[in-house]
Amino acid sequence: MSISASATPQKIHEDSRPLVLGVLALQGDYAAHARAFASLGAATRLVRKPEELEGLDGLVLPGGESTTMLKFLEKKGFFEALRAFVAGRPCFATCAGAILVARQVLHPPQRSLEALDATVERNAYGRQIDSTILTLPTELAGGPLEMVFIRAPRLVRVGPSVEVLARRDGFPVLVRQGHLLAATFHPEMTADTRVQQLFLEMVRSHKQ
Numbered sequence: 346m347s348i349s350a351s352a353t354p355q356k357i358h359e360d361s362r363p364l365v366l367g368v369l370a371l372q373g374d375y376a377a378h379a380r381a382f383a384s385l386g387a388a389t390r391l392v393r394k395p396e397e398l399e400g401l402d403g404l405v406l407p408g409g410e411s412t413t414m415l416k417f418l419e420k421k422g423f424f425e426a427l428r429a430f431v432a433g434r435p436c437f438a439t440c441a442g443a444i445l446v447a448r449q450v451l452h453p454p455q456r457s458l459e460a461l462d463a464t465v466e467r468n469a470y471g472r473q474i475d476s477t478i479l480t481l482p483t484e485l486a487g488g489p490l491e492m493v494f495i496r497a498p499r500l501v502r503v504g505p506s507v508e509v510l511a512r513r514d515g516f517p518v519l520v521r522q523g524h525l526l527a528a529t530f531h532p533e534m535t536a537d538t539r540v541q542q543l544f545l546e547m548v549r550s551h552k553q
């Protein structure tokens with residue numbers, strides 16, 4: 346079969362390139378996130394330096410300890426580079442990651458990337474021993490979703506551009522704002538990958 350030189354073969358090649366997701370790997374639960382996305386066919390890259398944000402189709406900001414992550418981010422312009430990335434590219438922020446991307450952080454107040462129009466209260470459900478697993482309804486197809494909450498923050502305010510996809514006791518726990526998806530629980534800790542699949546769809550449509 347002969348294919349004449351045209352833009353078409355190259356275009357097919359471009360479209361079939363696997364999505365490349367970065368996983369912020371300064372601290373916390375990044376390895377489980379990388380495994381979950383790899384199982385869905387995405388190429389993943391651990392991000393430990395600001396220059397490693399280049400060329401990524403999207404970024405995962407994992408759970409862990411947001412204060413510790415902030416300490417690493419204060420070095421070598423990483424905070425500013427990450428703020429620019431989060432402002433314009435698809436990001437999936439879970440738990441401590443959701444604290445990092447929120448516009449305002451309480452209990453106690455701390456610096457943040459100010460991308461998600463929300464106010465987040467840290468450790469709002471009590472201490473480690475109060476961490477819990479709940480199965481709650483969501484806007485995702487496929488029935489209720491198992492959610493692991495670990496020293497979880499609470500979204501005490503979300504702006505009008507934030508779409509609430511699930512709630513716990515009336516407070517949002519899974520939200521989307523344009524290119525940003527945020528959860529106050531840990532989707533990487535359960536076998537259900539519907540939240541990750543939603544993020545991959547967001548990354549794909551943002552790329553087109």
Ligand code: GLN
Nearest residue numbers: 408409410411440441496
């Ligand atoms: N308590 C952590 C914080 O304030 C978040 C907990 C988590 O990511 N599981 O950063």
